[in-house]
Amino acid sequence: MQDFIVIGGGMAGTSAAARLADLGSVTLLEMEDALGYHSSGRSAALFEENYGHGATVALNRASAAYLRDGGYLSPRGLMLVGAKGDADGFARDVDALRMATLELDEARAMVPILNPETVGFAAISGAAEDIDTDRMLQGFAKALRAAGGQIAAKAPVSAITRTASGWEVTAGGRTYQGRTLVNAAGAWADQVAVLAGVAAIGLQPKRRSMARLPAPGGLDVSGWPMLLGVGETWYAKPDAGKLLVSPADADPVEPHDAFADDMVLAEGLARYEEMVTEPVTRVESNFAGLRSFVRDGTLVLGPDPDQPDFIWCAGQGGYGIMTAPAASQLIADLAAGRQPVLDADTVAALSPARLR
Known part of the structure; x- marks a missing residue:
């Protein structure tokens, strides 16, 4: 029994899994044979703090220090x-x-x-900068493995069942059990929710x-x-x-x-x-x-209002790479029940509860 099962090995899922690994055991499931195959590997990879609106810009700004301190940025304009x-x-x-x-x-x-x-x-x-997307993705994957986390590739999810202690996920012919399920499946996130019996968020x-x-x-x-x-x-x-x-x-x-x-x-x-x-x-x-969006164009981050042990990490749109450091930190803060680094208004604007 894992503490967390994360579905989706793009930047969103890999960064969330790496942060969650500090809280407990983590298994990351990716349907392709490598991380970052879909949207994360096909990004323009530019960091511009003012790109987006509202809560997205707040995530950009909260991600800046991680990106700069990690040496993931280089001048572009x-x-x-x-x-x-x-x-x-x-x-x-x-x-x-x-x-x-x-x-x-x-x-x-x-x-x-x-x-x-x-x-x-x-x-x-002049503040716009290139992001070394691959190095950042591999950095999160390395941190996940160093903390004891597991990555299962070629593991498309085919079934999700609610159990007395959490969730059972069938993926790639194997069964995984976890107390908390994190849905970071990108364009497939609503499909994952339906498999789990959780209401979809209207992802497009x-x-x-x-x-x-x-x-x-x-x-x-x-x-x-x-x-x-x-x-x-x-x-x-x-x-x-x-x-x-x-x-x-x-x-x-x-x-x-x-x-x-x-x-x-x-x-x-x-x-x-x-x-x-x-x-x-x-x-x-x-x-x-x-690039996947909900109706207000803002990311969806946090526990489902009806199923608190089902955590959304979805709706990244065109902002997933540059917001990943702050978005994954928020996922970990909420999973741990601790005060988020982001302000309360931003957290509420990102919450799945706003879509119900």
């Missing part, structure tokens, strides 16, 4: 790019992200492919597609900031000498191993091309991930 006719949208985004406006020649000095005929506005956040997975392009014009893109279109209609991020470009799509889909939609990707690449002077001549590869 975020540049907002607006078309000449989009002054109002540009102003809204500048205000929301607390950015500093740039003269267009300053912006082109940073990113020389910006098109002077179409780009009318630019702003910068949404596809996010990416294309990997050669460096535009053969330029060195390593020092460029990430580019963001007004209203988050596209973005482009340097990655290992290439450029990742996304249409910033958010199309509702069923939980699955996501793949990019060719038409959606083409439309997004066209929006990107409109703002730059270098045309897209070749797509080296493409992929997609699922």
Whole structure:
């Protein structure tokens, strides 16, 4: 009998399992053959404290010290790019992200492919940083194992039963027993809840597609900031000498191993091309991930109001990587019955009880 069974080996589940391992015995179940296979391995991996709203921003800020002290961050910067006719949208985004406006020649000095005929506005956040996602994920996994926790890969959950002492989970042909069940199953979290006889939270997975392009014009893109279109209609991020470009799509889909939609990707690449002077001549590869949201777009963290030994760690949307340090700490605080580090209003805004 384990103290905790955690379902889902993405960043959310692995970080939660690592924190919970300080409180008792933990088994982490992952349906794939490796951790971080789905959304966690397909993230833009940028840390920007002001990205999101309300409780999400509070989680970002509470995660900052862990990310910096662990050496998981490196300089990147975020540049907002607006078309000449989009002054109002540009102003809204500048205000929301607390950015500093740039003269267009300053912006082109940073990113020389910006098109002077179409780009009318630019702003910068120098505080945005890259996150070393893989190293952070492996760091949590190492901490989990060091504390005696177990990781079971190739263990898709097929049945969950309530027992007198907690939960019995059938996964990958084996049976696991635990006193507390943590649902960190990403896009599959509502399906896990239904298996457990717990009310779903209305989770909606949404596809996010990416294309990997050669460096535009053969330029060195390593020092460029990430580019963001007004209203988050596209973005482009340097990655290992290439450029990742996304249409910033958010199309509702069923939980699955996501793949990019060719038409959606083409439309997004066209929006990107409109703002730059270098045309897209070749797509080296493409992929997609699922970002899962509840109706208010805020993470769902904490015990289920009807089943306190069923803990939700879900609804991360596009914020799961950068909020993981604080979100996992909150899960551990609530599981231990101790006062959370986060303030009471933020904890309430994240609680599953708000959705019932």
